[in-house]
Amino acid sequence: MNSTDPNTFPFVKYSIGFLKEILSERDDLKQYVPHIASVEHLLCKRSIDMFNEAGSGKRDGIFVLNHGDFHLKNIMIQKNEDKLTDVKLLDYQISIFGSPAIDLHYAFAMMFSPEIRRNHYDELLYFYITNFQDTLRKTEYKGHIPGNFEIRQELTKHRFWGLFIFLCFLIFNYTFIDEDGNLAEVIENPQAQKKELENPKFLNELRELLPKFLHNGYFEI
Known part of the structure; x- marks a missing residue:
């Protein structure tokens, strides 16, 4: 995965710039702008390096088959009297053999609610690992069967992918659950994207996430 310039996609090209601008206008969030600015030039590069890792010959981590676009719109669920009976995944266009961090970081941003991210992160990660x-x-x-610590090391190792997803893609989760949300417009129209980034609920979650990223070393190069 090295032939596509992520910056050709408007939502990637403008998202972090818009986000820094919005954070700068809020007294309790502007302190995180320098931290984001210090790593933003690495987010796409390190993410692409991660995607290419399996084919580079440098296999010093854990490698699994990842779905690649693991969010609610790509899952079909079958129930019988409120009991889950089957789950099917859709859209395997960008499936990739690589670190489990690819799907895990993506899923926690794109599949779960703020409440689940806040209160059940460790529980769900442990469920995946076991x-x-x-x-x-x-x-x-x-x-070798990887342990809990080793899987968590993968998430830390690929923290720039996690930052990239949360800073550029998390807003789409809010668009998904908004009955009036227009995902195509948010992706293609920079001004619609900026307006969505000003969503108070989204900013409230950043008030929880950004301190965690800082305290866990996600902004360290």
Whole structure:
């Protein structure tokens, strides 16, 4: 994945600039603008490096098959009397063999509500890890089965991908759940994107997320 310039997409090209502008106008959020500015030039580059890692010969981490576009619109759920009976994933156009951080960072931004991100992050991550381990055992995998700490190391290692997703894509989660939201317009129209970034609910979640990113070293180069 190295032939497409992410900056050709308006929502990527303008999102961080708009976000810094909006944060700068709010006394309690402007302190994070220098931290974002210090790493923004690395976000796309490090993310592309992560996508190309499996084919580079430098396999020093964990590699799994990732869906690549893991959000609510790409999932079909079947229920029987409120009991979950089946789940099917759709749209495998950008599936990729790489770090589990690809789908995990993306899913926590694009699939879950602010309340779930706030209160159930560790629980859901542990659920993923234990099911991943159980699947490897059931399929009689003979290699090393990664532990909880190792999976979490992948998320930290690819923290710039996590930042990229949360700073550029999280707003789409809010557009998804807004009955009047127009995702196509937000993606294609920079002014619509800027207006969406001023969503008070989105900014309130950033008030929770940005301190966590800072305290967990996500802005360190």
